[in-house]
Amino acid sequence: MTRILTPKPLVALIGAVSLAAVAACSSDEGEDGTIEITWLTSSDEQTSEMAAALIEEFEATHSGIVVNHDTRPSGDDGVNVVKTRLATGEMAEVFTYNSGSLLQALNPDATLVDLSEEAWIDNLTEDFRSVVSTESGVYGTPFGTSLAGGIVYSQPVYDELGLEVPQSWDAFMANNEQIAAAGYVPIIQTYADPWTSQLFVLGDFANVHAQDSEWAQEYTAHSRFYAEEPALAGFRHLQEAYEAGYFNVDFPSATFEDGAMMVADGTGAHYPILTTVLDTITANSPDAVEDLRFMAIPADSAQHTSATIWQPDATYVAATAEGEERAAALQLLTFLNSSDACDIVNETGAPSGPYANSCELPDDVTPLLQDVQAYVDEGNTAPALEFLSPIKGPNLANITVEVGSGIRSAEEAAANYDRDVENQARQLDLDGW
Numbered sequence: 001m002t003r004i005l006t007p008k009p010l011v012a013l014i015g016a017v018s019l020a021a022v023a024a025c026s027s028d029e030g031e032d033g034t035i036e037i038t039w040l041t042s043s044d045e046q047t048s049e050m051a052a053a054l055i056e057e058f059e060a061t062h063s064g065i066v067v068n069h070d071t072r073p074s075g076d077d078g079v080n081v082v083k084t085r086l087a088t089g090e091m092a093e094v095f096t097y098n099s100g101s102l103l104q105a106l107n108p109d110a111t112l113v114d115l116s117e118e119a120w121i122d123n124l125t126e127d128f129r130s131v132v133s134t135e136s137g138v139y140g141t142p143f144g145t146s147l148a149g150g151i152v153y154s155q156p157v158y159d160e161l162g163l164e165v166p167q168s169w170d171a172f173m174a175n176n177e178q179i180a181a182a183g184y185v186p187i188i189q190t191y192a193d194p195w196t197s198q199l200f201v202l203g204d205f206a207n208v209h210a211q212d213s214e215w216a217q218e219y220t221a222h223s224r225f226y227a228e229e230p231a232l233a234g235f236r237h238l239q240e241a242y243e244a245g246y247f248n249v250d251f252p253s254a255t256f257e258d259g260a261m262m263v264a265d266g267t268g269a270h271y272p273i274l275t276t277v278l279d280t281i282t283a284n285s286p287d288a289v290e291d292l293r294f295m296a297i298p299a300d301s302a303q304h305t306s307a308t309i310w311q312p313d314a315t316y317v318a319a320t321a322e323g324e325e326r327a328a329a330l331q332l333l334t335f336l337n338s339s340d341a342c343d344i345v346n347e348t349g350a351p352s353g354p355y356a357n358s359c360e361l362p363d364d365v366t367p368l369l370q371d372v373q374a375y376v377d378e379g380n381t382a383p384a385l386e387f388l389s390p391i392k393g394p395n396l397a398n399i400t401v402e403v404g405s406g407i408r409s410a411e412e413a414a415a416n417y418d419r420d421v422e423n424q425a426r427q428l429d430l431d432g433w
Contacts, residue, residue, distance in 0.1 A: 035328045036066045037321070038092035040085075041143075042078055042313075043071035047096070050144070050348045057344055058335045065328045067094075086111045086318065093321035093329040096143045099314040100131040100387030103140070112139040113317040113326065120337035120357065125376065128356035131387040132314050140314025141333050142356040144349060147310045148275045148372045149203035149384065150296045155367070157184055157269045158293075165295050167302035169237060176246045179269045187241050188268035189251035189404055190259040194397035197404050199272035200241070200297065201226075201234035201396065202384060206306035207299035208233070209382035216388035222425070222432035226414040233300060235410035235417075238403045252405065257284070264288035272297065274310070275372060276352045294371040296380075307375035310384045312356055390428055393420030 041051045048071060055067045070092055072081040079102065085091040086106060097103065106112070114137030115121060121129075121138055132140035157163075161182055166172040176186035190196045208215050211230045218224040219231075226232060241247065248254060248268060260277050262268035264285035271277070275294060282289055296307040315336060317329045335341055342359035351361055351369060354376045361369060375381050386392055399417050402408040408416070425433040 033064050034066060035064060035324045036068065037094060037325050037328050037332070038068040038070050039315075039332065040070045040072060040082075040092040040095035042074045042096070044074055046349050047144075050345060051096075053344045053348050054336065054341055057340055058332055061340070062328075062331060062335070065331065067332065082106070089320050091318040091320060093325050094315060094317055094332055096313055096315045099128070099140060099142075099311050100383065101390035103132060103314070104134070105390065108139045108316075109134055109136045111319050112137075113319055113321065113330075115139060115141065115317070115330075115333065118330065118334065120334060123337065123358035125356045126379075127309060127376075127381055127383050128311055128314075131311050131383050140316050141336055142312045143315045143336070144312045144345060145351040145353050145355055145361075146312050147353040148294060148375070149199055149308045149310060150272070150275075150294055151203075152263055152271045152273055152275070152277055152368065153293050153295060154263055154266045154269050155291050155293050156266050157182075165293075166298050167305050169233075169298045169300050171302075172298040173240070173244065176241075176244065176270070180246060184266070185248045185262065185268040186246035186270060187248075188254075188259045188262050188271040189247045190254040190256050191252050191401050191404065192254055192258075193256040194401050196256055196259065196273060197238075197400040198397055199274070200238040200404075201400055203272060203297045203308045204231075204234035204237070204299070205385045206296065206308040206382035207304045210299070210304040210306045216385055219385075220389045220391060220425075220430060222430070225418045227411065227418050230304075232410060232414050234297075235400070235403055235414045237297075238400060239406075239410040242404050242406055247404070256280070261285065263292065266291070274352075275368065278352060278366065278368060279350065282350065289366050289368075292366070292368045294368045296375060305380075307372065307381045308384050309353065309372075309376070309381045311387050391421045391425050391430070393417055393424060395420045 039051060041047050051069055055069055059065065059067060072078040082095065082097050083106065116138040128142055129138060132138060157179065161178055163175050163178065166175055179186040208230045215224050248262065257280060259271050259273065260280040261284065263271040264281045265288065278289065281292065296305050299305045315333060317326065317333065321329050337357050345359065346362050351365065353369065354361065354373045361373060396417060399413045403410055403413045422433065
């Protein structure tokens with residue numbers, strides 16, 4: 001009998017998934033027409049729960065197909081597993097992995113099945129298609145939801161002061177002036193968790209893309225730089241916000257959880273952060289969830305203000321899957337784009353942003369996520385830079401902490417970051433470096 005390849009803690013979770021079908025897999029397996037494939041995902045709890053529920057429903061509606069669930073570690077170890085199995089021809093028929101620049105490192109034209117002729121392909125957002133495609137094909141379908149990087153803000157503070165959502169940086173800073181005069185913290189910063197200091201830069205990328213759609217490609221080719229506009233704006237805005245005195249006084253020691261609490265209770269008006277902050281707020285301040293909204297980080301010019309979206313992982317079919325196994329794998333991907341699968345994803349994991357396919361957010365989704373969905377519906381988004389370029393220096397968080405603490409100017413910090421990425425680019429053997 002072929003075992004379901006999942007860690008022991010997940011056995012109870014999966015329970016009766018395919019029990020009857022798996023029991024049928026014996027020495028005469030295949031004589032009854034049963035087709036068996038494997039789906040490899042990361043081993044984190046939410047992904048595993050979601051995959052288990054999807055497999056159960058898929059097998060219930062696709063008799064004759066058994067899907068075994070295998071897992072890999074997260075992080076670099078998981079990346080190595082995927083690369084090794086693809087290189088040795090031992091990859092599962094279906095696997096879930098990063099979209100964007102990490103996908104390109106897998107040589108998808110040679111290792112993956114082109115999905116561009118599948119019926120569901122036209123339902124993918126343009127942003128998502130761009131991060132699972134090459135000039136030769138489209139290779140993935142989204143797994144889960146996207147998330148956005150921008151500014152989570154307190155609607156009660158905005159209502160009290162009669163403020164409107166700013167479309168430009170100057171309008172944003174004018175709002176901050178009124179917020180400070182009313183006794184609230186205009187901008188929450190939480191440098192005890194340095195990664196949170198990066199949002200004014202990383203969340204600004206859609207604004208850069210709106211001004212120069214070739215920026216990511218040219219940055220990868222070493223022809224665009226953070227020390228030059230329009231990318232310098234993210235660093236410059238961080239410096240301006242610090243110099244205006246708009247941060248909470250304890251910003252050097254405040255944690256991410258502190259920032260989530262401040263925006264939830266309205267002591268702070270704006271928190272530049274990823275929309276995954278909703279998970280923390282839901283857990284710690286559930287009554288405040290309906291009071292929170294989302295805005296894109298304003299660009300210098302309102303016409304360029306766009307939301308930066310971190311795209312979801314994707315599910316792929318390995319090129320080594322052939323014949324009936326490939327056909328079954330493609331049926332599984334078709335199912336992942338069905339309304340039944342959408343319902344399961346909504347039920348098993350709280351969305352952190354919009355879907356990248358035909359799935360819709362639940363009717364009772366929070367106002368914050370409705371705001372993000374509006375940017376997507378308007379086509380006023382771009383993928384985060386890490387999905388379009390493999391280059392990200394290891395010291396960006398430390399560099400943005402320096403700018404946000406008045407230690408270093410925006411121009412000097414941006415130049416330092418341009419130098420910070422050089423070693424990584426050379427290790428990747430990129431042209432132009």
